[in-house]
Amino acid sequence: MTIMTNRLSRSTHPELTLHPERMIQFGEGNFMRAFVDWQLQQMNNQGLFNGSAVLVQPIEQGLGGFMAAQDNLYTVLLNGIMDNQTVNSREIISSVSRVINPYTDYESYLALAEKDELEFITSNTTEAGIAYLPGDRADGTPPKSFPGKLTALLHRRFELGKKGFVIIPCELIDRNGEKLQEIVQQYAADWNLGGEFLQWLKEENTFCCSLVDRIVPGYPRDKAAELEAELGYLDNVMVTAEPFLFWVIEGPESLAERLPLAKAGLNVVVTPDMTPYRERKVHLLNGPHTAMVPLGLLAGLETVEDVMNDETFSRFVKQLIEDELIPMLDLPAEELLSYAGAVQERFRNPFIRHELTSISLNSISKFKTRLLPVLLRYQQERGKLPERITLAFAALLLSYRGDRVPLQDSPEILEIFTQAWSDPASFAGTILSNTSLWGQDLSLLTGLEAEINVHLQQLEQQDSRAALQQLVG
Structure with missing residues (x-):
């Protein structure tokens, strides 16, 4: 195999246009680069947007250095089946202008407020990112939380007397735009930023709730050398994704013109009410993902495809969807079954390696x-x-003991589990009663603590496949 020495850069691809910055994007990870930035590229390709995104690292350690080494270019590889056709495409994305690390260059971050051309803000800081952090400080350089950083930027924008933004968070939490707005307003009050700023927040900015749908396995580690030989260049931040894409944005009708995604032929809906779309996707696609991850990892499986190719696990997923998820959703059953069938086909996509460990982040x-x-x-x-x-809940709790499955969560969450697991006999009651984790005391739910204890013992005595076999028949 040929070993590549040429790194992807603008000198190797001088034909790629660098467009003016029109979007601020919190999050430089695989998903946003294969979802939002890929869509910007499609609009740019058709001359409909002519803009780029400046990315902001939400945490100190990120991909900014890798991106800069490639002049912020990277490759999106779409692999899968769509409309009964095999898709196997490679495209260099040039819609990212730069990546800012606010932890090392806070002034450059705040300077974004000065640019009149910037009119959109998007984000994906994981489900844990849109959260109020008591004690977050206005004089932090930067503030610790994503909403805190956003508040600081918006306040600088207000002080400059400039127009606001259309803000479209992509985190998979219910009513994400509204919750982000509430937290920003809370910080504005905490930091005594004044009534005029609060009025400007309300009148000059549009916080949109949104729903995103695209499976993005990320960097193709197992095939990187082979792909680089095929592409003819080194790319340390290439990203694989499925061809399917769906984005629902709850916002004003005028947004469809300002951000002409649908006009570019993309599967994007701007609607006054996204609720039906959200419930279908979060519970029928993301729900099975979250259920299969701890059970699959405890059984030694590595990918979503492994799960779907395993008879016991695939039966579990099918029964979970049809017997427990669909009956609890307020949408026509025929529509839900059709969507669920398509989801399971996507789970079986043989062209992408969607690792369970990548889905397990912040489980x-x-x-x-x-x-x-x-x-x-x-x-x-x-x-x-x-x-x-x-059963999936019990497997998840067991996985957070940390001795059988790699842990990927915030230090605060991991510390809660470390303390709870220090007394295994009382673990279930302790963890279920922790209202900071669940928003309520789950130990009060009839039968839950007893069932969790039964399943924990069962999963200790046998692997998760054996437990599933008893359940699914």
Whole structure:
């Protein structure tokens, strides 16, 4: 195999246009680069947007250095089946202008407020990112939380007497735009930024709720050398994704003209009410992902495709969707079954390697958003617990012991589990009663603590596949 020495850069691809910065994007990770920035590229290719995104690292350690080494160019590889056609495309994305690390260059971050051309803000800081952090400080350089950083930027924009932004968060939490706006307003009050700023926030900025849908496995580590030989250049931040894409933005009708995604042929809906779209996607695509991850990892499986090619696990996923998730959603059953069938086909995509460990990031907040509402409604309406969700919940809690599955969560969450696991006999009661994790005391839910203890013992004595076999038949 040929070893590549030429790194992707603007000198190797001088034909690529660098457009003016029109969007600020919090998050430089795989998903946003294969979702939002890829869509900007499609609009630019058609002369419909002629803009780029300046990316902001939400945490100190990020990909900014890797991006800069490639002049902020990277490759998106789409692999899968769409409309009964095999898709296998490679495209260099040039819609990113630069990456700012506010932890090392806070002034450059705040200077974004000076640019009149910037009119959109997007974000994906994981489900845990849109959160109020008591004690976050206005004089932090930067403030610790994403909403805190955003508040500081918006206040600088206000002080300069400039127009506001259209703000479209992509984090997978319910009513993400509204929650982000609430936290920004809370920080404005905490920091005594004044009534005029609060009025400007309300009148000059549009916070949109949104829903994103594209499976993005990320960097193709196992095939990187082969792909670089095919491409003819080195690319340390190439990203693989499925061809399917769907973005629902709850906002004013005029947004479809200002951000002409649908006009570019992209599967994007601007709507006054995104609720039906969100419930379908979060519970029928993200929910099964969150359920399969701890069970699959405990059984030694590595990818979503591994799960779907395993008879026991694929039966579990099908039963989870049809018996526990769909009955709890207020949408026509025929529509839900059709969507669920398409989701399971996407899970089986043989062209992308979607690793379970990549989905496991911040699994606690994901469970709270994606599966806990279904569990609670099921118990309320049927007087019993959903067996498959409850087993997946127990597997998730066991995985946070840290001895069998790699842990990927915030230090605060990991510390809670470390303390709870220090007394295994009382673990279930301690962790279920922690309202900071679940938003309520789950130990009060009839039968849940007992069922979790039964499943924890079961998963200790046998692997998760054996536990599933008893459940799914």
